[in-house]
Amino acid sequence: MKTGRLGTWALVGTLCGMAGACGGDSHSGTTAIETDAGCPEGSERCPCYGNGTCDEGLTCASDLCVLLDGGAAGSSASSGVGGGSPAGVGGSTTAGAAGSSPIGLGGTTGSAGGSSGASGSGPVSSGGTTAGTAGTAGSNPAGTAGATAGTAGTAGASPTGTGGAPGGTAGTAGSGPVGTGGSVAAGGAGGGSAGSPPSCSSMSGDECGGEDCCGSLAVPGGWFAMGSGEGTGCSGSPQAGSNCTTTLDTCLDSTTTWGCPTGTWLDLGGDDQHAQAGADEVPEHAVRVTEFELDRFEVTVARMRRFVESYDQASLLSALDAGAGTHPLISGTAWQSSWDTRLPDDRAALEAALLCDATTQTWSATAGANETYPINCVSWYLAYAFCAWDGGRLPTEAEWELAAAGGDENRLYPWGDTAPSSSLANYSDTDNSTFVDVFAKPDGAGRWEHEGLAGSVWEWTLDLHDDAWYGGDGNDCDDCANVAGDGARVMRGGDFQYNAQQLRAAERFAGSSGSYWLGSGIRCARD
Numbered sequence: 001m002k003t004g005r006l007g008t009w010a011l012v013g014t015l016c017g018m019a020g021a022c023g024g025d026s027h028s029g030t031t032a033i034e035t036d037a038g039c040p041e042g043s044e045r046c047p048c049y050g051n052g053t054c055d056e057g058l059t060c061a062s063d064l065c066v067l068l069d070g071g072a073a074g075s076s077a078s079s080g081v082g083g084g085s086p087a088g089v090g091g092s093t094t095a096g097a098a099g100s101s102p103i104g105l106g107g108t109t110g111s112a113g114g115s116s117g118a119s120g121s122g123p124v125s126s127g128g129t130t131a132g133t134a135g136t137a138g139s140n141p142a143g144t145a146g147a148t149a150g151t152a153g154t155a156g157a158s159p160t161g162t163g164g165a166p167g168g169t170a171g172t173a174g175s176g177p178v179g180t181g182g183s184v185a186a187g188g189a190g191g192g193s194a195g196s197p198p199s200c201s202s203m204s205g206d207e208c209g210g211e212d213c214c215g216s217l218a219v220p221g222g223w224f225a226m227g228s229g230e231g232t233g234c235s236g237s238p239q240a241g242s243n244c245t246t247t248l249d250t251c252l253d254s255t256t257t258w259g260c261p262t263g264t265w266l267d268l269g270g271d272d273q274h275a276q277a278g279a280d281e282v283p284e285h286a287v288r289v290t291e292f293e294l295d296r297f298e299v300t301v302a303r304m305r306r307f308v309e310s311y312d313q314a315s316l317l318s319a320l321d322a323g324a325g326t327h328p329l330i331s332g333t334a335w336q337s338s339w340d341t342r343l344p345d346d347r348a349a350l351e352a353a354l355l356c357d358a359t360t361q362t363w364s365a366t367a368g369a370n371e372t373y374p375i376n377c378v379s380w381y382l383a384y385a386f387c388a389w390d391g392g393r394l395p396t397e398a399e400w401e402l403a404a405a406g407g408d409e410n411r412l413y414p415w416g417d418t419a420p421s422s423s424l425a426n427y428s429d430t431d432n433s434t435f436v437d438v439f440a441k442p443d444g445a446g447r448w449e450h451e452g453l454a455g456s457v458w459e460w461t462l463d464l465h466d467d468a469w470y471g472g473d474g475n476d477c478d479d480c481a482n483v484a485g486d487g488a489r490v491m492r493g494g495d496f497q498y499n500a501q502q503l504r505a506a507e508r509f510a511g512s513s514g515s516y517w518l519g520s521g522i523r524c525a526r527d
Helices: 005-019 301-309 313-321 337-342 347-354 380-389 397-405
Strands: 058-061 064-067 216-219 222-226 247-253 256-260 266-270 285-289 292-295 458-464 489-492 509-511
Touching (some): 222 256, 222 266, 256 285, 285 397, 301 380, 313 380, 380 458, 397 458, 397 489, 458 509
Antiparallel strands (some): 058 064, 216 292, 222 285, 247 256, 256 266, 458 489
16 A cells, blocks of 8 residues: 555545545445545545645544544444455544533433444455444433422512512522432522511610510411310319310319320310409410410510601501511401501500500600610500501410410410519519519510510500410310400400409400500500
């Protein structure tokens, strides 16, 4: 074989004729060597350009253009070509490389490697050596899918009380090397971390005795004994989990209240009997409440000040009409348009309403020493509107009593069964004043650390007051509330001017819903 340029062309013509590898359509061995048009310079297995270069992806080796690193990504390598000499040197072959992967998807399966080289074309007696071996199959198995995309960003705080701005969208799955899943991408940036309710905007978060005045604490849900214990005995000796006849009534065995609302005996807690229990506190009955959150402290003057400063009746009513303040599990708890006129027309009217009693009112026209005292002189309608504006709602009286009685501990008072004292509550026998910080009685905190549940100011609940509620519809209570109609609403917890009897967790009080009364205050629930 000639080693000059003409001889090389003759060899390439043979190669092109056998493999059809020199660009364009395949050519026969009789036409491929006629001119360079049959095997263009710079193409694969065709002559190099005069300057010793080839097309992109090829390199010049022995005056021929060959692939740099084997087969193209993801495709099979061309078949090895039989040797062109009498010795019939077997053509070699290169495995196809594994396919690439788009972002977020695993690499696709590498195609099979090159096919076996064609047999050598030498004489039979000295036939070509073994044709090229089959190219190795692509080594990349199907790539696993990219890992889960990043989670959405956390919702940010909102000064309007309607929830933070939406969090960022989930990040797309990351790209990875061929054949491996993409790594987890970071979540999109959200509107900021969740913040305090509007009533605590611009506060440092430690105004209430080193604690956040707007802090809320979880109240675990479950069954408990609502109402005042009656001492009705149980037949036999109940044991938790043993079968019983389903009833919402309760019974007392020694000092433990038992109930059978689900068909098995439930220990509903201790005995909270009291000689001065009101007729509207019985019968004691089993009630179930879903977990919720309750503000740690009563609403302070400072928190009300932010509501007053932003007060606009039209925008507030618009939010209420859209469902703000509604209990998510109880129908009939939404604001009613017939109540619109119960709210002050403007800021001046609101401030005037809060000045209900010159001796005991805690509101002041300007911020001063009263900021951490409980706000008083609030009507039920104003309490509903405030909690809704603040991103919460009023608690049902069942929720309130669950927190105050400590659930299945069935406490007589929020702190337990110990008689009230000056370290436990602000009432007629101790401070007898509205001018006491909401955090002044930490020893009187309830089971879940809520403070001021007894004394200070009465706290509005969502429910209408009905003396017969416990013996009627209220005795089938699973996340229920008495909300059908309008009228006096239930207040809980006693206040600064009442005695120890009114501090009991089971005590109920009928408050005039439209009255801006000196003994009324607010504590919000949240979901």
